[in-house]
Amino acid sequence: MMTTDVESPPRAEAPSDPAGTPVDRPRLEHDLRAARSVFSGGFTVLCALLSLIAAFPLFGVLYMLIERGAARLSWSTLVELPPSAIQTEGGGFGNALAGTVFMVLIAGLIAVPAGVFAAVFLAEFGKDRPLAAAIRFGAKVLTGMPSIIAGIFGYALVVLTTGSFSAYAGGVALSILMLPIVTLTAEQAIRAVPAKMKEAAVGMGATPTQVVWRVTLPTAMPSILTGVMLAVARAAGETAPLLFTAQFTYFALRVDRLENAPSLAVLIYEFSGSPYEHQIALAWSASLVLVLLVLVFNLGGQLLARRNELARTR
């Protein structure tokens, strides 16, 4: 290889040549006109441009939402009930905000324990068993599943059996979307726990349960929480599953009864298609709040992940 490669600089000969022939030293300067320099420079610029384009949608959406949604945003929009068509001013989406938070909370209560324990099984006990492989495959398939399927599942499982749409049915549907994200990220987190720590614990006489409970899980916790935050961010923005399970209401969220429950995503869906300007304006504000909510959870996840890395390298 070396001998045929004319491009690569010739290797410096050992300066022990007695005949005093000129020593061929590597050329360290860089010819900007050389084809590969141009090629490299061109690609660098292209990559920078394309990554700008990739970032554009996020900032474009944020800019548009702030421009159109920030005007209506105030404390009263965050707490009041949605306005009807004849109510041309005032009103807000307090009930929808509460509904989204509540349903994501329910979804988290279902998905986080189930996902984390599934991850413990996958990473610690089931490792190479066919069952573990099957669960892992299932979780990966589930991440790519269209969210409307989760809605139909929640509808069949909860709405048809209880005979009513409810916040709880919405929570169940959202948990289906959160579950695979939590499981897969938690498995990675648990696998990343150094074997030495676990061995040390076993060496001190800890049972497998104690190792998982006292060493593995606490160490992996920040990374697990990163996954939870990402899952929360995903669930908070979903419309389709909630249309099938929680529907919508103009009135306050009731958690003590099985009734329609409001959510930001469905409010945006309903009001963006309204003929009335004030409802459309409110949909913009609700979109802004929803995007900020998702952004905060995403940033929270990133922050936890970063702190986790820092702590590990320390």
Added chain:
Amino acid sequence: MSFRKSALSTFVASTLVASAMLPSGCGPSQDSAEVSLSGSGASFPSPLYTTWFGEYRKAHPTVRIDYTSKGSSGGIKDVMEGVVDFGASDAAMTDAELEEVARLRGRGVRMLPMTAGAVVIVYNLAGVSGLRIPRETLASIYLGEITRWDDPRLVAANPDIALPDLAITEVHRADGSGTTYAFTNHLASISDAWANGPGVTTSPNWPAEGGIGAKKNDGVAAMVKQTPGAIGYVELSFANQSGLPTALLQNRAGKFVPAAIPNIQAALAGTELPANLRLFLPDPAGADSYPIVTYTWLLAYESYPAAKLAALQEVLKWCLTDGQRFSERLGYAPLPDAVASRVIEVVGSLHAE
């Protein structure tokens, strides 16, 4: 390992904040005497229904009625599954669907006309208002036989308007829709070619070449607004709010009428509802009648548990009397008194389980 504790406390703190936010949106827990009813279906009457139920709750805080607009077919499906207390549909229900509900749920359904509305033709031609579209011409445009705005048939009907040399872009609903049903019902009654071709349906095969599908009423209105030379059909309130000009249509009597509430009411006047209250008006008679008019139906079960029955009967009676005053402001036609009293009679015949 201090990071672990702080990560945990972050999580706990955010959970606390989240749950602290809850009470702001949750009303005070009312007494258990509250009756709540839930309905779903047609998007066409949704602004009126949600206004009614909001206003009614102001006067009757113990009655809560939720309505979700998800389309007429969604409402019929929910009624069949028994997951709502009532449905709503712009196309009423077919006999087969009515039998299906009775078989599945063990109780029949009554179709109650609650209000009436109009489907209007909106268009995008700079500087042109008061466009008149004759009967055959409307069908021909949607059949794709008339493709330009300066077609002689349109010019003949609009001698005072300078129609541009511009292609007609036909815009229709991409989703199955009760608005489309009312529109195609009218087209089929004024044109044999339409009746034998695309027919009366919620989502026909649109024959016009280069036609554009748009989602829901607002999608059609937006598409027409941004496409010079476009023509589309939307319900009246969307046309009013979008500021698009509306066409005068030729009714059965041959007169060109605007899509105004009095003309919609003229179309309803003198019609006789059958026993099941399901009446379509594909081509109403009367000199001042606007030609594309439809009732929209609330689908109530024949029987309910006692508490729900009382609440539902009260609220429906209120909607059919006092509530009608909200109709006009939102682009619907108040029901003629004779129709309203027929519907109230049927509401009274709903019974306890």
